[in-house]
Amino acid sequence: MEKVKIVVDGKELEVEKGKTVLKAALENGINIPYFCYHPRLKIIGACRMCIAYNEKTGRLFTTCNTPVEDGMIISTKHPSVVVNQKYLLQALMTRHPLDCPICDKAGECDLQNYGAMFGPQQQIVPISALEKDRHYVDWESDFLEYYTNRCVVCYRCTRACSDVVGANALYVEERGFHANIAPTVKPFDTSSCEMCGLCVHVCPVGAIISKPFKYWTRSWLLQKDKTACNLCPVGCEIQVEYGIGDWKSEQKVYRTKPTDELNICSKAFLGYDAINYERLLKPIAYGKEVGIGEAVNFLSISIRDGFEKTAIILSNFLSNEVLDAIYRVSKASGCYVTSTLTLDMAEFLEGYGEYQEPSIENVKNASTYVLLGEDITSTSPVLSYYIKGNVYTLDNKRVRDKKLNPELITWEKLEDLKDYIAIVNTTGLENAKEWGKKLRGKKVLLLHYGSNSLGVYKRFKDHLSHLDSVLDAIEKGKVKNLIIFGEDILDYYNYLEIKNTLSKVEKLIVFSPFLDGLSSIAHIKIPMTLYGEADGTIDSLMKDNRLKSFLPWRFDEKTFYEYLVSDLPAQDKGIPVIKGWANGKNYTKPELHIYRSNWILKRSKNLEALYDKQVEIKV
Secondary structure, eight states: OOEEEEEETTEEEEEETTOBHHHHHHHTTOOOOOSSOOTTSOOOOOSOTTEEEETTTTEEEESTTOBOOTTOEEESSOHHHHHHHHHHHHHHHHHSOOOGGGOTTTTSOHHHHHHHHSOOOOOOSSOOGGGOOOOOOOOOOSSEEEOGGGOOOOOHHHHIIIIIIOOOOEEEESOGGGOEEEESSSSGGGSSOOOOOHHHHHOSSSSEEETTTTTTOOGGGSEEEEEEOOSSSSOOEEEEEEEOOSTTOOSEEEEEEEOTTOOOOHHHHTGGGGGGSSBOOSOEETTEEOOHHHHHHHHHHHHHHTGGGEEEEOOTTSOHHHHHHHHHHHHHHTOEEEEGGGGTHHHHHHHHOSOOOOOHHHHHHOSEEEEEESOHHHHOHHHHTTOOSEEEESOSOOSGGGGGOOEEOOHHHHTTOSSOEEEEEOTTOTTHHHHHHHTTTSOEEEEOSSTTHHHHHHHHTTTEEEHHHHHHHHHTTSOOEEEEETTGGGGTSOHHHHHHHHTTSSEEEEEESBSSGGGGGOSEEEEOOOTTSOOBOOOOSSTTOOBOOOOTTOOOHHHHHHHHHHHSOSOOOOOOOOOSOOSOOOOOOOOOOTTSOSTTGGGOHHHHHHHHHHHHHHO
């Protein structure tokens, strides 16, 4: 990579040729203020805040859209730079209300910070504070709120919505001081907006805020950390903010945000409140709270005493480390093991054969995509942000995927395409095995609604009994003890029907994050962790992102599984398998709506309210 030498504020830098002055300066610890620039967004040079002085030409220039040139001598502190930046801030302050005490952006607002850095501003237009109002735009949203007077018209929100997400739900109406950000459709909650929250995050001021977060707390009161999101197969790195908000609040998660990669969707942005919902945080056996040691003892006794009549139903939301522990337990005890994967993804792979998963870079760089199965955007929204080439589909049932402008194609014409990546959503895929055979030898990105479905399959693919057959064995009294992880089964089967089946087992042990659902009918219930509570890895599309445990109320998952593995005899009984379809229960295709695509998200009051509003409007 060719490099050039430049001097910024007397500091000599060696930077890559073609890189912008702003990026070169920021990477080398030189602070240049800006509003419209964001590392993930297209550069437009709209705010003019990032100006610097070129000592050689004697002119000011915007650093965000100026590439470095060898021998440049630049000053960011030249008197003309300071004067112009201060004048711009004064112009912005003319329209911006001084409502920092009630603004949710206070403490992390660029305008607030720059105002402090550049000193007090003067009124440069002879109008009073009461005359600052500009035309109010009501987005008619229950979840996002737009304050016209706070907006600095940096276009970050519109660019994030159009260029990153592809939703095109926002546009700029009018021009100059009359410019406002407006939704393409009202009510905004029923538009093409996916409620990813990127417009809230990238806004440098408090012009766009999240209503569920509004007035609850201040940014400086919250603790912050990063982890991988485990609500879908993508595995984006997100920031989680938690703590105690005001005097009447309990300790909880208050919001989630993306990193500068802007990889986040509604599942994390609004669905964070599921982490605060009726949590099971300590083991409970027969109605009594017990310690980790007692819970392990109950579980290991149940397994040892009835291993030939015990079955385990895995969850696609477990970490690889937990799955490894369950694998050792299963081999040591000789229990049956099953998963909802046997209803779709496992059948696809049986037809497809050996699977080599492509990297996120392979997906980004592809020029042609073929979509198969349910909506990709509803299952893995962030994946759709990276699909920028020619898109084809074999059906016209797309809902959110319409933003990708897919072209309907037949299987015969598909054979003529020379190079493409098939993105197959196997969740509830009908005739999955046959589709696997058809795509054998093709480049395939396999999706399933669970965050770690591939992790489950890789470890247990040769040991999975068919879920339908296990349920049939329960009905016939052949399986007496059942250990269920999560509630994946409720995404495929009717709750009342499954509850009736589960009532026939002698011991029902449920691992769950929640007190309701299957936990409510379990003899023994043991906590299962959510994001921010578990350490480990998942086989997601974003390979580098790891689960990190930091939330203070988390269950000590690591100790529990260490005790469980050590409490069972060191033997290898093997994992017996019941193969084939037993014609027991009839499962239904899971609902993959973007706002309620799994059993965890169905605990989110935010997402449920948004889902209900969309259904109500359509009706």
